[in-house]
Amino acid sequence: MKTPSLQLDEHGRLRHLLTMEGLPRDLILRLLDRAEGLAQATSGAEKKVALLNGRTVVNLFFEASTRTRTTFELAAKRLSADVINLQIAASSTSKGETLLDTLKTMEAMQADMFVVRHEASGAAHFFAEHAAPGVAILNAGDGRHAHPTQGLLDLYTIRAHAPKARSAGFGALSVAIVGDVLHSRVARSDIHGLRTLGCVDIRVVAPPPLIPAGIESMGVRVFHDLERGLDGVDVVILLRLQKERMLGAFLPSLAEFHADFGLTRERFRQLKPDAIVMHPGPINRGVEIEGELAYGERSLILQQVTHGIAVRMAVMAEILGSPAAEVLS
Amino acid sequence: MSSSSTALSLLIRNVRVLDPSSGFDAVVNVGIRDGRIDHRGEALPDTAYDQTLDGDGCWLMPSAIDLAARFREPGATHKADFQSETGAAQAGGIGRVVLPPDTSPVVDSPAVVDRINGKAARIHGLDIAVLGALTQGLKGEALASMSALQRAGCVGFGNALAPLRDALVARRALEYAHGLNATVHVFAQDADLANGGCAHEGPVGTRLGLPPIPVAAEVAALRLWISLVEDTGARVHFCRLSTASGAQLLESAQARGLPVSADVAAHQLAMIDADVEGFDAMAHLVPPLRTARDRDSLREAVARGVISAVCSDHQPHEPDAKINPFPLTEPGIAALETLLPLLIELVHAGLLSPLQLAARTSLGPALVLGRAEPAISPGSPANLVLIDPERRWTIDTRDPLSWHSRGRNTPFAGRTFRGRPVLTLHGGRIVWQAPAAAAGAA
Numbered sequence: 001m002k003t004p005s006l007q008l009d010e011h012g013r014l015r016h017l018l019t020m021e022g023l024p025r026d027l028i029l030r031l032l033d034r035a036e037g038l039a040q041a042t043s044g045a046e047k048k049v050a051l052l053n054g055r056t057v058v059n060l061f062f063e064a065s066t067r068t069r070t071t072f073e074l075a076a077k078r079l080s081a082d083v084i085n086l087q088i089a090a091s092s093t094s095k096g097e098t099l100l101d102t103l104k105t106m107e108a109m110q111a112d113m114f115v116v117r118h119e120a121s122g123a124a125h126f127f128a129e130h131a132a133p134g135v136a137i138l139n140a141g142d143g144r145h146a147h148p149t150q151g152l153l154d155l156y157t158i159r160a161h162a163p164k165a166r167s168a169g170f171g172a173l174s175v176a177i178v179g180d181v182l183h184s185r186v187a188r189s190d191i192h193g194l195r196t197l198g199c200v201d202i203r204v205v206a207p208p209p210l211i212p213a214g215i216e217s218m219g220v221r222v223f224h225d226l227e228r229g230l231d232g233v234d235v236v237i238l239l240r241l242q243k244e245r246m247l248g249a250f251l252p253s254l255a256e257f258h259a260d261f262g263l264t265r266e267r268f269r270q271l272k273p274d275a276i277v278m279h280p281g282p283i284n285r286g287v288e289i290e291g292e293l294a295y296g297e298r299s300l301i302l303q304q305v306t307h308g309i310a311v312r313m314a315v316m317a318e319i320l321g322s323p324a325a326e327v328l329s
Numbered sequence: 330m331s332s333s334s335t336a337l338s339l340l341i342r343n344v345r346v347l348d349p350s351s352g353f354d355a356v357v358n359v360g361i362r363d364g365r366i367d368h369r370g371e372a373l374p375d376t377a378y379d380q381t382l383d384g385d386g387c388w389l390m391p392s393a394i395d396l397a398a399r400f401r402e403p404g405a406t407h408k409a410d411f412q413s414e415t416g417a418a419q420a421g422g423i424g425r426v427v428l429p430p431d432t433s434p435v436v437d438s439p440a441v442v443d444r445i446n447g448k449a450a451r452i453h454g455l456d457i458a459v460l461g462a463l464t465q466g467l468k469g470e471a472l473a474s475m476s477a478l479q480r481a482g483c484v485g486f487g488n489a490l491a492p493l494r495d496a497l498v499a500r501r502a503l504e505y506a507h508g509l510n511a512t513v514h515v516f517a518q519d520a521d522l523a524n525g526g527c528a529h530e531g532p533v534g535t536r537l538g539l540p541p542i543p544v545a546a547e548v549a550a551l552r553l554w555i556s557l558v559e560d561t562g563a564r565v566h567f568c569r570l571s572t573a574s575g576a577q578l579l580e581s582a583q584a585r586g587l588p589v590s591a592d593v594a595a596h597q598l599a600m601i602d603a604d605v606e607g608f609d610a611m612a613h614l615v616p617p618l619r620t621a622r623d624r625d626s627l628r629e630a631v632a633r634g635v636i637s638a639v640c641s642d643h644q645p646h647e648p649d650a651k652i653n654p655f656p657l658t659e660p661g662i663a664a665l666e667t668l669l670p671l672l673i674e675l676v677h678a679g680l681l682s683p684l685q686l687a688a689r690t691s692l693g694p695a696l697v698l699g700r701a702e703p704a705i706s707p708g709s710p711a712n713l714v715l716i717d718p719e720r721r722w723t724i725d726t727r728d729p730l731s732w733h734s735r736g737r738n739t740p741f742a743g744r745t746f747r748g749r750p751v752l753t754l755h756g757g758r759i760v761w762q763a764p765a766a767a768a769g770a771a
Contacts, residue, residue: 006607021536100652120654121538122608130652143656144538185538213541214532 006128014318016128016137019146020192028196031314032156038317039310042078051317052081058111059085060102061140062118067281068140071305072115072149075312081320084111099123100130107132112320114138121145121185136319144183144212150280151189153311154237155197157304163274164234170197176229177220178205178261179239179288182212182250186280187239195219205229206261209250226261230271238263238279238288254287263289268296276300336758337379338362341715344384348391348705349688359389361711364757369706382752388716390687391703392424392753394694396514396592397568398643398665400426400457402448403441404433409645409735411448414665415455417734419761421641421665422714422750425456427698429514430467431489437462437473442481454753454760456712458484458698460514463502469493472505479509484698487514487568490615500557507563512697515554516568517575518616522546527656529602529617537608539656542617547575555582558589566697567591569642571616573626580635590697591635594642595671596664596740598628604740610651610658611740628680637693641668645736663736666724673718673748683718715752720763722749730764 007016007023014027041049057076059069069085076083088102099118106114113136116127121143128137141147159165164172175194181187181204194202195218204215205223216222223229230236241257251257258264263277268290271277277289277299285291293299339361346357346369360368360378368374398418401409418426428445430436436445436459449457461483462473469492478486486506493499506513523546528534530541551567555578558565570576570593582589596614601621604612612618630636644661651658669690675681681689691703703712723745726737751763 098649098652099654099657118654120656121540122656123654125608126654142538142654144540146538188536188538212535213530213543214535217532218536 006125014315016124016131016139017148017315017319018124018128018137018139020148020151020189020196021146023148023192023196025196028152028155028193031152031311031318032159034318035152035156035307035310035314038313039307042310042313047078048080049078050080051321052076052079055081055112055320056110057081057083057113057115057316058106059083059115059140060106060117061085061087062116062123063141065117065140067305068117071308072140072312075309075316078309079313079316081316099126103127103130107135112136113316115140117141119143138315138319141185144185145188147185147189149308149312149315150186151193152315153304153308154186154190154278154280155193156307156311157278157300158235158276160307161276161300161303162234170194170199173199173235174201174203174233175199175235175237176203176205176223176233177237177239178226178229178263180210180241180245181206181215181239182210183242184239188218190237191218191220203229203233207251207257210245226267227270230267232272234272234275236263236271236275236277238277238283240280240282241284241287243284254284258287262287263293265290265293268293278304281305336364339754339757339759340374340378340381341384341389342373342381344387344389344715345683346389346705347684347687349684349692350702350704351706352684353705354684359705361754361757364711366705366707366709366711382715384715386717386719387751388683388687388718389705389713390716391691391705392712392714392755393422393669393690394425394427394698394703395423395643395665395668396427396638396640396694396697397429397594398423398426398641399431399645400428401645402432403444407647408650411452411457413733413735414643414645415452416761417663417665418455419753419755420733420750421667422669422716422753423455423641423665424712424714424753424755425458427484428457428459429489430460430462430487431491435462435467436460436483437465437467437478439474439477439481442478442483446482454755454758458482460485460487462486463488463506463513464493464498467491469498472502475505475509475511479511485512485514485566487516490516492520496553496557499554500561503557503561503563503565507561512564512566512699514566514568517547517550517554517570518542519546519550522549527613527617527660528605529619531602531620533602533605537605539605544572544574544619547572547616548578551575551578555587555589558582558587562588564588569594569597569616569640570627570636571597571619571623573623576626576630576635580630583635590637592638592640592694592697593627593631593636594664595639595668596642596662598624598631598639598675599671600624600740605655608655609740610653610655611662611738613655613658613660614662615660628675631689632681632685634685634688634693637689638697639668639672639689640694641665643734644738645734646738648737651738661738662740663734663738665734666732667739667741667746669714669716670722670746670749673716674746676718677747711754711757713754714750716748717751718748720749720751722746
């Protein structure tokens with residue numbers, strides 16, 4: 001397969017991060033450990049470490065995003081890198097400048113890493129294929145394909161907060177991913193990551209129009225009934241539902257989706273007592289989850305945001321940091 | 330090489346002649362004089378020839394008739410033009426190409442047909458025909474002036490890859506074309522079900538997150554068009570089938586005696602959905618590459634003649650067209666030069682006989698166009714291709730001796746093929762000859 005060789009160098013070191021697919025188990029665990037160390041090192045009043053002093057990270061966002069871009073920006077700044085944010089409307093690339101031109105122009109400004117988000121699946125691969133040697137691509141979401149740092153931070157969150165993950169490992173976990181799996185790069189990244197860490201009970205739960213064809217081949221079971229899908233799970237990952245899905249006739253209404261697939265108080269009560277609830281954000285209150293539950297004690301939605309910074313720092317440090325600097329983390 | 334045309338008489342000795350119109354398949358001597366075949370037999374002719382070739386181990390068959398090749402003129406000459414693609418067709422053993430109407434401007438008026446035919450008339454060594462648009466501007470709403478287009482020389486009608494507005498337009502278009510005794514070339518893909526997708530709906534596309542084109546997009550469109558053929562009696566040729574279910578539907582329609590035929594692109598017989606792995610833009614095709622099962626069914630349908638024609642679906646592009654994230658790249662590959670080599674590989678794999686190969690690339694397409702059946706017998710025009718089924722050929726798109734199309738967008742770059750055309754004759758003239766071991770010239 002072409003993907004792993006693109007993101008790993010000949011020594012198996014991370015060169016770009018494009019997808020969770022094919023990422024070796026040891027590397028994933030190493031990134032999670034590193035994130036844990038960085039979270040501790042930056043938990044005090046002084047939040048900066050000098051790992052990427054003098055390095056330049058460019059956030060290249062072709063899709064509107066505030067939250068994800070901000071966490072990447074914070075991650076880079078806490079590593080002492082210089083950060084440039086570029087929000088590029090799709091229209092500006094149709095003025096004759098191609099994506100390749102944009103990449104090459106930014107490369108000429110001697111950036112070390114591009115954090116790329118683009119609506120087209122495969123965009124991060126495209127940038128990685130065309131990037132100059134020594135320039136790293138970090139995928140911040142490409143179409144429906146991958147959002148690997150979200151995948152990593154979800155693994156990090158599960159490892160930190162799901163009691164069974166701590167006691168018995170990922171192999172003992174039951175995880176339900178609920179909602180718009182069809183359009184979700186988060187779901188795909190979570191599935192690859194969970195599988196690699198040994199999780200065997202992964203369920204995707206949604207009405208049939210929101211389940212992509214052949215998803216079972218990724219190692220998941222499909223449920224069209226939320227009660228059955230949530231039965232006995234340790235982790236519930238809710239996916240964001242784009243409100244325009246009604247227009248594509250995927251769903252009759254948000255209310256009907258909430259009634260059948262939303263996490264209501266009633267369904268929450270039926271979960272195992274130590275089950276945790278996650279969501280990549282931003283949440284639609286009253287759609288994927290009943291508003292009151294969003295910040296409840298077993299909801300980790302805000303912790304995910306915090307963990308996201310540590311995980312993104314770990315990935316940046318792994319790719320750009322010199323091996324000698326690793327002792328710091 | 331394409332300029333080395335000659336009107337010299339030619340004798341090809343001991344060559345395996347594949348003549349699908351008569352089912353003739355035997356090793357004989359073939360004489361060519363004054364643009365026509367003047368001898369075919371085990372015995373050597375009494376008369377002398379200017380030149381003699383040893384055809385030992387080679388196949389001689391009618392040059393291919395390609396039902397879909399885009400030469401990009403008028404409107405997109407930065408991709409290709411008549412001059413550049415003629416050389417590619419000749420090197421591919423193709424003697425006649427049919428151009429789809431989706432040029433710019435669209436082939437929806439006699440003036441555009443005249444312009445294209447004017448260019449075609451200045452091309453030597455390749456017959457060039459054009460399909461007329463089924464609807465004005467290919468917009469799928471108002472019918473194009475089919476009668477005038479037919480008089481101007483269009484060999485059929487189609488709406489290229491563009492959808493029709495609705496079933497009513499489709500029905501009226503078939504009725505009208507039927508009145509002209511014209512064949513309608515239909516790309517059967519329901520645009521709503523395809524929904525702007527760019528890959529087969531299945532495990533590979535799902536994992537890569539590529540917007541899907543379901544099998545139902547082809548099947549639903551085929552069902553509708555077949556119903557309309559039943560209703561109108563019009564003759565329909567389905568272009569670029571991609572699914573096993575589609576081939577089944579076609580076969581059952583043929584079994585009911587409906588006037589329907591179909592073609593498939595050669596690369597659909599070679600590649601599958603897994604070839605898009607790694608977001609390889611060279612595997613971005615319309616219709617999309619489907620599963621191994623679909624490919625196998627298509628191969629079988631070609632062998633049995635349910636699919637009576639194999640075309641190149643040649644779509645040359647400038648390099649920039651493929652330099653983008655997969656979904657944003659332009660679909661299609663430059664395929665004139667791989668049409669026959671891909672089919673020769675199916676012969677080596679035991680999936681197609683040499684005679685079947687010849688039939689699907691010459692007789693089948695000729696019947697779709699309603700043209701005289703190409704033949705290799707005394708008196709018939711010498712539009713021929715000599716194939717060396719053992720000649721190794723590695724595609725190097727940077728080497729003008731290896732690759733002729735201006736479009737370098739082929740997924741087969743760097744691949745070594747076993748078997749290729751080595752000599753192309755048009756009207757008795759040699760219009761192309763493979764470099765190096767020059768076809769075993771005596």
